[in-house]
Amino acid sequence: MRIPRIYQPGPLEVGQTLALDDDGANHVGRVLRMQAGQALILFNGEGDQFPATITEAGKKQVLVRIEQRESQDSESPLSLHLGQVISRGDKMEFTIQKAVELGVASITPLWSERCGVKLSGDRLDKKIHQWQKVAIAACEQCGRNRVPEVRPVMKLEPWLAEPFDGLKLNLHPRARYSINTLPEPVTTLRLLIGPEGGLSPGEIEAAAAQGFTDILLGPRVLRTETAALTAITALQVRFGDLG
Template sequence: MRIPRVFVPPGRWRGREEAWITGDDARHLTRVLRLAAGSELLLLDGSGRAYAAEIREVDRDGVRAVITGPAELPADPGLRVTLVPSLAKGDRMEDLVQKATEVGVAAIVPVISERTVVRLTPEKAGRRVERWRRIATEAAEQCRRPLVPDVHGVCRFEDALKRLPAGGAAFFLWEEERGTGLKQALRSRAPVREVFLFTGPEGGFTPEEAAAATARGAVSVSLGPRLLRTDTAGVVAVALVLYEWGDIG
């Protein structure tokens, strides 16, 4: 059986000697996988370090694991890709977070744009973000990533534009773009270390939003002749960037 991987948050480590696993992770290890004292684990601290460990104690409060040595995992992409998707309906945001994490996204900044259908109260938005963070953690564990993508709180489109990296690149995926495709835009310039990708809601971005993005230095691009759902477009865009400039393929 593949050795289970668990991200252990700060505050659950005792130096680098042992870790305390609680909540859903502990229940999954003990009730689903039926692990007991003596079972092997791979623990990750969320900063890129991994450790081989052994379960020493299981009780109703959680699982205590003792570190037995360092472990190696495949490196995360050297290129940092931040996906900025407009909120999508139903479970599409969950699918987007999961698949983008598997592909190699570094951060996700969900935004409310002009045509966003989903409207969330601050309380509900907070619960959604916590859910997306949990999905990102589970996806990172499953695909052997050493880092969990940063899932930021929901913000407005114009506020996300203010986060564009100096010296990086930003691409604004717009279905009205007819002149430049994402592949062409990537191949026409030298690779950079950080990329922002903006994807629109079900109704697409408005011309005013496109103008605001390009005024901030983003390049308007398309993904080709077919109109993709917002969750599909985000994953395809991340994959294309990491294929051209990163570690895919």
């Protein structure tokens, strides 16, 4: 049986006994129904992981003892920042989950002219918090010990203008170049993925003015969530650690 991995924020030390936070305790105690004496692995996002043993398990509290520290680097050599225009329904959560599994380093949700999602105030704050929890859960599942940040939502133009020393790419169905024509090596990269209706002509021009290169994935027009994951996979195969 695979040993469950649980994100536990805060300092972790060998020999320490601690109570899991609410999310971890709920998952271990209520969902997995684990008992005292069973093993799990903790990580706090700083890079290492910590095999631990449950010493007390209840519906409201789970205590664990950390047995050892392990260094395990599963991060991609390609530092990829995804700028994703917010998509409807659960598509955004799906994109974030799979992007984290594929190795992205950080994600910025974006507003654009043709973005069909309307969020503000508390609803927006709760959504960002939920997206970060999706990223954490994806790390628990895929074995990453560093949690990508889901940044606050930005409008597209300020995000385009942020200082960045690396390759900047914009998916465009009529671009002249493909990922396979990009020069090597690339270690830092920004990838822009537009909304379901695509970026407006003005936004495409704005991206080009900020140094973004239009790239093509293939002859078919992909949905926004398909485009993001296909592009990330192709970039990790070419410049990262997939393949």
